[in-house]
Amino acid sequence: MSVKVIKAYxxxxxxxxxxxxxxxxFSAITFGSHVYYxxxxxxxxIIKHEHTHIKQYEKHxxxxxxxxxxxxxxxNGFSYKKIELExxxxxxxxxxxxx
Ligand SMILES: [Zn+2]
Numbered sequence: 004m005s006v007k008v009i010k011a012y013x014x015x016x017x018x019x020x021x022x023x024x025x026x027x028x029f030s031a032i033t034f035g036s037h038v039y040y041x042x043x044x045x046x047x048x049i050i051k052h053e054h055t056h057i058k059q060y061e062k063h064x065x066x067x068x069x070x071x072x073x074x075x076x077x078x079n080g081f082s083y084k085k086i087e088l089e090x091x092x093x094x095x096x097x098x099x100x101x102x
Contacts, residue, residue, distance in 0.1 A: 033057055048096045055092040062085075 031040045031049050031058040040049065060068045072088050079085035 033060070053091045053098050053099065054087070055095040059088055061089070 006050040031038055031053050033039070033053045038050075038053045038057070040053075056068075063071060068088070072086060075088060076083065083089060
C-alpha cells in the first residue's frame with residue numbers, strides 16, 4: 004500500500020518542550036498519517052522509518068496499530084527494540100530509495 008498522506012511538522016524549541024508530542028529519546032513519532040519530528044530537517048533514515056509506521060497504520064488502522072504495538076511491547080518484556088512493528092520500521096531505514 005502506498006503512502007497517500009503525509010504531513011510533517013517540524014517540532015522545535017519552546018513549542019516542543021511545551022507540547023511533549025515527541026517523547027524523550029525519540030526523534031519522531033507518527034500518529035496515523037501525521038509525523039511529528041524533532042527539528043526541521045529529519046534525516047532520510049528517520050523519514051523512511053516513520054513512512055513504514057504510516058503504512059502500518061494504513062494496514063491495521065489507528066486502534067489496531069496501537070493494540071498490536073502495545074501487545075508486542077508487553078509480550079516482549081516491555082522492550083521497545085523487540086517490538087515487531089519497530090523492527091519492520093528499522094529494517095526499512097536502510098532500503099534503497101528506489102523501492
Ligand atoms: Zn518507530
